Amino acid sequence: MTLLFGRRMFREPLPPGTGDAPAGRSLWHDARARFVRNRAAVASLVVLLLVTLFALFGDFVAAWSNEEIDWSMLGSVAENGAPSLANGHWFGVDELGRDLFARTVQGTRISLMVGIVGALISVVVGTLYGATAGYFGGRLDGVMMRVVDVLMAIPYMFVLILFMVVFGRSILMLFIGIGLVSWLDMARIARGQTLNIKHREFVEAAVAIGVRPRRIILRHIVPNLLGVVIVYATLLVPSMIIYESFISFLGLGVQEPDTSWGALINDGASQMQYGTLWQLLFPLFFFVVTLFSLFFLGDGLRDALDPNDR
Amino acid sequence: MSEPLLRVRDLSVTFPVRGREGWPWARPRPLRAVRDVSFDLAAGESLGIVGESGSGKTTLARALIGTVPAAAGEARWQGEDLLRMPPAARHRHRRDIQMVFQDPLAALDPRMTAGEIIAEPLLVHEPRLARREVRARVAQMMERVGLLPNQVNRYPHEFSGGQCQRINIARALVVRPRLVVCDEPVSALDVSVQAQVINLLGDLGRDLGLALIFIAHDLAVVKHICDRILVFYLGRAMELGAARDVVREPRHPYTRALVAAAPIPDPAIERGRRTAVLEGDLPSPLAPPSGCVFRTRCPIARPSCAAAIPPMQDFGGGHLAACPHTGQAGHGEAPG
Secondary structure, three states: OOOOOOOOOOOOOOOOOOOOOOOOOOOHHHHHHHHHOOHHHHHHHHHHHHHHHHHHHHHHHHOOOOOOOOOEEEEEEEHHOOOOOOOOOOEEOOOOOHHHHHHHHHHHHHHHHHHHEEEHHHHHOOOOOHHHHHHHHHHHHHHHHHHHHHHOOOOHHHHHHHHHHHHOOOOOHHHHHHHHHHHHHHHHHHHHHHHHHHOHHHHHHHHHHHHOOOHHHHHHHHHHHHHHHHHHHHHHHHHHHHHHHHHHHOOOOOOOOOOOHHHHHHHHOHHHHHOOOHHHHHHHOOOOOHHHEEEEEEEHHHHHOOHOOO | OOOEEEEEEEEEEEEEEEEOOOOOOOOOOEEEEEEEEEEOOOOEEEEEEEEEOOHHHHHHHHHHHHHOOOOEEEEEOOOOEEEHHHHHHHHHHHHOOEEEEOOOOOOOOOOOHHHHHHHHHHHHHHHOOOHHHHHHHHHHHOOOOOOHHHOOOHHHHOOOOHHHHHHHHHHHHOOOOEEEEEOOOOOOOOOOHHHHHHHHHHHHHHHHHOOOEEEEOOHHHHHHOOOOEEEEEOOOOEEEEEEHHHOOOOHHHHHHHHHHHOOOOOOOHHHHHHOOOOOOOOOOOOOOOOOOHHHOOOOOOHHHHHHOOOOOOOOOOOOOOOOOOOOOOOOOOOOO
C-alpha cells in the first residue's frame, strides 16, 4: 500500500533557486470538478453523509436507548405508540415498546457496515486478484479466473443460509459470507480492465525500464483501474445492503437484540395488520433513501471518472 | 577489431498468428516480423533504422529491449547474449539499454506526475539513493532536456507533445544508459517540434557518449543524426552502411526508391525531377515472397530473384546491400 500512496516525493520544496513547483492538475482533480457539477450526485453525497451521521451520533440524540422497553406502551402500542414529539418516541415504538428511533440508528449502523465491509473486501481483494490474473495472463490467468467461475457457480444464498444454520447466526458469519462472494464480480471487472491497460505503451515502457511486476501492478495498473473500481464499488454497497436485508428479512441474518434495516422492515411488515404502519415506514424510508443516493452517487462518479471522457 | 557494444547476429522475431476462422486447435501460422538481421553497434555510435510502416523496425527495437521474445539469433551486449540471459542478469542490463517510444503521451502513465515518471528508473535501479538525491537528479535531467524543473508536479496531459517526448527522453537518460533505442521518436510530433527533438537527441548522444539506435520511416531525419543506416524491408535488412554512403550512393533498389522519394527542399529541382514512386503495398509478412522479399516491387527484378535469398554483399567500406543485380544492366544511380 505504501507503493500506492507513498508518492509524496515531489511535494516538498525544491532546492533553492529553482522557484516554486506548482501542483499539477491530476486526472482526479478533473474528475472532482466534473463530479461537483453533477447536482444529483452531490445531493446524494450530502444525503449519505447525513445518514452516516445519523448512524454514528443518533444515539446521543435519542431520548431512549435501543434496549429500554417503554412499559407504559406495552399492550397499547397500536393506540399510543405512534410517532410523537411529546414522549420522545420520534419514530414511535416497535411491537415490544422499544424506541424505534434508537432501533433505526442501530439498524442503520449494521446495514451500512455490511455494505461498506462488503465493498471494501471486493475493492481490495477483487482488484488485486483481477489485476494480477490479467497482468500475468496465460495459465495463471486461466486458473485464477476458473476459481472465480467455480465460486460464482455456487448458489451463495443457499451456502450462506447453511453457514448460518451450522455455525449459528452472528454478524461475523454474515461478514464472512458477504466477504466470500462480494469480490468475485470485482475480480472479473478488474481483470478485463487490466487486459486493456497492460497493452498501453506506458506499461511496456515500465517493463522496458525494468520495473518489477509487483510494482507495475500496484503503481501503473491499479491507479488506472481505480476509476472503474470506485464506480462499481458504489453500486456494490447497495447490493450488499439488499443482500443482507434479504437474509435478515428471511429471519436468518442479524440476531436480536442486534438489528438491521432488513430485520426492522421484516418486523414492521409483520405488524402491518395492526395499523402500526410507522414501524414499517421509518426503516423503509432510510433504506430507500440510502439506496437511491448510492445509485445516484455511482452514476455521478461514473460520469466523472469515465475513461472515455478524458 | 574490438568487441562492439552491441553485436546482433541473425536476429529473428516470430509471432504466432491465428486465422480468424481458425479452430482453437488449429496450429497458428508464424508471422516473421524480423528475419536474420545482423549489425554491430560501437559505443557512442548512432545507427539509423529506416523502413516503411510494418517492416518490423519497432519489433526489432522491442526484441532488443526485451519486451518481445526473439525466436532465433543472438544480441550480444559486450559479449553477453541478452536473449539467453537469466532474468536477474537481464534486469541489471535493462539499465544500460533504455527506450524512447513513438507516442510520447501514451508512453507516460497518466496518473503520475512528470517528476514521478522521470524518477521511476532511478528508484528501480538505484533503490538506495536518498530522496534528496533523486529529486536533484530529476531536476538536473529535466533541465538538460529543456524542461523547467518547476514542472515536476505536472501531469502528462498538461504538457505538449514535444514536452512529453522530452519527459520520455529524460526518463530514458536519468539512469545514464549506454544505449538508447529511439522508436520513431518524432513521427507523432509537429514538424516544427521534430527538429528540436532530433537536435536534442543528437546533442545528448554526443555529449553523453551514448550509442543510439534511431528508428524512423524517413531517411532525411535519420541521415541528419546517424553515423550509419540500416535499411529495412519486410523484416529483412536490405542495406547497411555509413549514412553518407547510403544516402549518396544507395546500392539496393529499395534504398534508391527511398532516397528518390525524399523531397528536395528546392522547388526548382523538385519540380523538374522525375520521381520513381514505388508501386504497390508491402506484401503480407504472413506470406512473404520467395527469394528476395523486395522482388514484387523491384524495378530491376528478374526471374532469378525468386530462387534464393540474396546474401549481403560488400561494396567496400562496410557498405553492405542485399542485391546481386545492383549496378548492372545499366541501371543508373538514382537522382538525389
